[in-house]
Amino acid sequence: MSEPVRPAVIGVVTASDRASAGVYEDISGPAIEAYFGRVLTTPFRIERRVIPDGFDSVRDTIIDLVDVAGCDLVLTTGGTGPSARDLTPEATLAAAPREFPGFGEKMRAASLAQTPTAILSRQLAAQRGKCLVVNLPGSPRSIDLCLDSIMAAVPYCLELMGAARIDTDPRYIQAFRPKK
Amino acid sequence: MSEPVRPAVIGVVTASDRASAGVYEDISGPAIEAYFGRVLTTPFRIERRVIPDGFDSVRDTIIDLVDVAGCDLVLTTGGTGPSARDLTPEATLAAAPREFPGFGEKMRAASLAQTPTAILSRQLAAQRGKCLVVNLPGSPRSIDLCLDSIMAAVPYCLELMGAARIDTDPRYIQAFRPKK
Amino acid sequence: MSEPVRPAVIGVVTASDRASAGVYEDISGPAIEAYFGRVLTTPFRIERRVIPDGFDSVRDTIIDLVDVAGCDLVLTTGGTGPSARDLTPEATLAAAPREFPGFGEKMRAASLAQTPTAILSRQLAAQRGKCLVVNLPGSPRSIDLCLDSIMAAVPYCLELMGAARIDTDPRYIQAFRPKK
Numbered sequence: 001m002s003e004p005v006r007p008a009v010i011g012v013v014t015a016s017d018r019a020s021a022g023v024y025e026d027i028s029g030p031a032i033e034a035y036f037g038r039v040l041t042t043p044f045r046i047e048r049r050v051i052p053d054g055f056d057s058v059r060d061t062i063i064d065l066v067d068v069a070g071c072d073l074v075l076t077t078g079g080t081g082p083s084a085r086d087l088t089p090e091a092t093l094a095a096a097p098r099e100f101p102g103f104g105e106k107m108r109a110a111s112l113a114q115t116p117t118a119i120l121s122r123q124l125a126a127q128r129g130k131c132l133v134v135n136l137p138g139s140p141r142s143i144d145l146c147l148d149s150i151m152a153a154v155p156y157c158l159e160l161m162g163a164a165r166i167d168t169d170p171r172y173i174q175a176f177r178p179k180k
Numbered sequence: 181m182s183e184p185v186r187p188a189v190i191g192v193v194t195a196s197d198r199a200s201a202g203v204y205e206d207i208s209g210p211a212i213e214a215y216f217g218r219v220l221t222t223p224f225r226i227e228r229r230v231i232p233d234g235f236d237s238v239r240d241t242i243i244d245l246v247d248v249a250g251c252d253l254v255l256t257t258g259g260t261g262p263s264a265r266d267l268t269p270e271a272t273l274a275a276a277p278r279e280f281p282g283f284g285e286k287m288r289a290a291s292l293a294q295t296p297t298a299i300l301s302r303q304l305a306a307q308r309g310k311c312l313v314v315n316l317p318g319s320p321r322s323i324d325l326c327l328d329s330i331m332a333a334v335p336y337c338l339e340l341m342g343a344a345r346i347d348t349d350p351r352y353i354q355a356f357r358p359k360k
Numbered sequence: 361m362s363e364p365v366r367p368a369v370i371g372v373v374t375a376s377d378r379a380s381a382g383v384y385e386d387i388s389g390p391a392i393e394a395y396f397g398r399v400l401t402t403p404f405r406i407e408r409r410v411i412p413d414g415f416d417s418v419r420d421t422i423i424d425l426v427d428v429a430g431c432d433l434v435l436t437t438g439g440t441g442p443s444a445r446d447l448t449p450e451a452t453l454a455a456a457p458r459e460f461p462g463f464g465e466k467m468r469a470a471s472l473a474q475t476p477t478a479i480l481s482r483q484l485a486a487q488r489g490k491c492l493v494v495n496l497p498g499s500p501r502s503i504d505l506c507l508d509s510i511m512a513a514v515p516y517c518l519e520l521m522g523a524a525r526i527d528t529d530p531r532y533i534q535a536f537r538p539k540k
Binding site for chain 1: 441442443444450461464465468469472475476478480482484
Binding site for chain 2: 081082083084090101104105108109112115116117118119120121122124
């Protein structure tokens with residue numbers, strides 16, 4: 001623990017035809033950025049992307065964020081529902097083929113306490129190299145709810161993957177690491 | 181809401197070697213039909229099919245119900261367990277490759293409150309075109325339990341898919357649609 | 361019930377580079393064996409394997425246990441997390457392609473009551489021929505917790521698959537079989 005901590009790189013991808021065309025302002029991406037500013041105690045840098053919905057755009061953006069920008073963690077927002085243009089989960093698995101089903105189960109269970117339509121979300125988490133990729137819903141309130149439901153497990157997950165070390169403020173999130 | 185409502189077309193598929201051979205009477209299909217008669221307030225028409233278990237029979241029946249009969253919603257009953265002839269989930273994904281994992285999770289969680297063998301059910305929900313396909317268990321009591329657990333999300337799901345509008349009687353099911 | 365009961369064959373696979381190299385003693389495999397000694401009232405025989413982590417080793421061991429050793433039930437321990445060498449779930453699906461999602465959901469939900477990192481486990485259950493294969497975590501305490509959470513459904517599952525009959529001691533596990 002005496003070695004200097006490398007700042008984590010956190011990718012934030014807003015998949016939205018309208019936000020990427022400038023028709024309305026992206027509020028979901030900034031909500032994710034604000035969440036990590038509040039919760040993390042270790043240094044990090046954000047890589048923001050606002051892109052159109054769709055399979056290729058989401059897949060290629062995730063690959064670029066992991067392989068070129070060196071992200072340790074990527075959060076997407078948007079594109080997980082039943083509409084024809086909602087292709088974020090498919091694109092995520094194409095870029096990050098190793099799925100962690102527990103994340104989707106947990107986030108849906110948390111959202112279900114608020115709204116019965118949570119079962120429509122196909123959001124998932126998966127691994128590309130040493131990076132964890134997590135699909136979040138579109139609305140800022142649901143984003144916080146989903147992140148709260150999984151965040152205690154994320155620092156240890158990144159450690160096991162060989163990604164950068166992150167720590168959380170225990171006033172918000174009591175992260176769990178098993179004793180060796 | 182002033183435009184005339186197109187009646188929804190609801191497919192009901194009983195996958196059962198014995199029912200399709202006339203060895204016993206299908207009671208699951210009529211139970212599903214009765215459920216929608218009780219719960220929906222919007223006009224609908226039922227397309228019933230009683231077919232043998234098996235991959236090809238279930239896949240081809242779903243495809244026909246969606247592409248030819250124009251179904252907005254298809255419910256199957258039977259064939260989701262560990263027996264060799266239980267091939268309904270595989271066949272459903274072959275016809276409707278976009279899965280919604282939240283439906284299977286929610287239906288199993290609801291069934292689990294009644295019986296520990298609910299974890300043996302591989303039932304799922306998936307999308308073909310503008311149609312939602314949902315696997316239900318075989319017993320009429322479990323059918324009602326599973327439908328009750330997901331039905332609040334089905335009207336909004338069909339809306340997002342571009343299927344026919346359906347509404348539910350709030351005495352039975354308080355359907356949820358987010359405010360625009 | 362008057363016919364003689366064939367002893368069930370239960371495979372126990374410890375996937376661990378260190379245990380298989382003799383660097384430390386395998387305690388997870390014996391914990392699984394002790395669990396069945398405590399819980400089952402019907403005769404059974406254990407087939408133990410201690411193998412390195414990895415896709416090929418786990419896949420080939422499962423295939424051998426089912427096709428050659430004639431196992432009715434195979435339990436694996438280890439290799440379900442996010443580390444690069446954790447490949448047990450992938451290998452299990454390669455050997456046993458018919459998954460039962462309810463098992464993974466239930467075991468993660470049970471583990472989640474103890475530790476938030478339960479969502480990192482990709483453990484699953486799947487079927488090869490007439491055999492059920494279940495992935496368990498590495499730590500003995502978590503093994504018991506996971507087995508307790510699914511065991512009530514296992515005897516009926518094996519019956520539906522055509523495997524050997526097993527019965528449980530109701531002081532530990534109240535197994536469920538529906539009335540015919």
